[in-house]
Amino acid sequence: MSEPRPDGPAPSPGRIPHGPFRPGDQVQLTDPKGRINTITLQPGKVYHSHKGSVPHDEMIGSPEGSVFRSSGGTEYLAFRPLLADFTLRMPRGAAVVYPKDAAQIIAMADIFPGARVVEAGAGSGALSCFLLRAVGEHGLVSSYERRPDFADIARANVEKFFGGPHPAWRLTVGSLEDALAETDVDRVVLDMLAPWETLDAVAKALVPGGMVCAYIATTTQMSRVVEDLRSHGRFAEPYAFETMLRSWHVDGLAVRPDHRMVGHTGFLVTARRLADGVTPPARRRRPAKGAHPAPGDAAPPPSGAES
Secondary structure, eight states: OOOOOTTSOOOOTTSOOOSSOOTTOEEEEEOTTOOEEEEEOOTTOEEEETTEEEEHHHHTTOOTTEEEEOTTSOEEEEEOOOHHHHHHHSOOSSOOOOHHHHHHHHHHTTOOTTOEEEEEOOTTSHHHHHHHHHHOTTSEEEEEESOHHHHHHHHHHHHHHHTSOOTTEEEEESOHHHHOOOOSEEEEEEOSSOGGGGHHHHHHHEEEEEEEEEEESSHHHHHHHHHHHHHHSSBOOOEEEOOOBOOEEEETTEEEEOSOOBOOOOEEEEEEBOOTTOOOOOOOSOOOTTSSOOTTOOOOOOTTOOO
């Protein structure tokens, strides 16, 4: 396939940009110390820093991975930002879903091309971008956001990354439990304070075999959503987990974990939708001692107390 001309039409929203840099492209300039500056290319403009300047016209028409020398002699490596880079640096209203968690949501909730996905809590639009990448132009992501100001931020971020309105995205201002109109939904992703409040609406929207995935911040939220999924009656046994990411320093014989890591960011809980009229099998896993105390049982004595 021939490379698109730098002055040709930009790729349609939702497609991965490639080829020479074009006007309107976002470009990451990385200096020798690894510091990154993201700019939007405009003919006639100049990138300025304390290490000199680089004309945008010099970058337009050049391939990705090019190196540009500033007027002060500093070399900058130029790439289009990856989605992970963009989401970590996007303007924020609500906190963003970290790429490590977005990747787990895509994998563990099995988001596939062409899927119909409902997202509750658009936030700043980070997870919306990952979901849109996964479903493609022929899928559908319906995002619900209660706060109009967050919805505006999410819309601006999604359109900035994809270069315009994405054909597979629909954003609704309102709560999921009140505004959800979709049926035959393949997946529901809940990034909200009290996901258990939406389970009735989620169960009605999901197809049998569909999946709900909740992203929550605390152990108390995780416990509540797991127990409510179990008691609801229309979901199979939920699975709860978290993901930690640790990078490594590799330089010759100096190979060690980095001192800083992205530890806990949130918990994920997934569960499958049962067929209508089906009663889930009773769990046979033995619960931990004291996990479900019987009514009237005396509380255990404090550790170290005399018998």
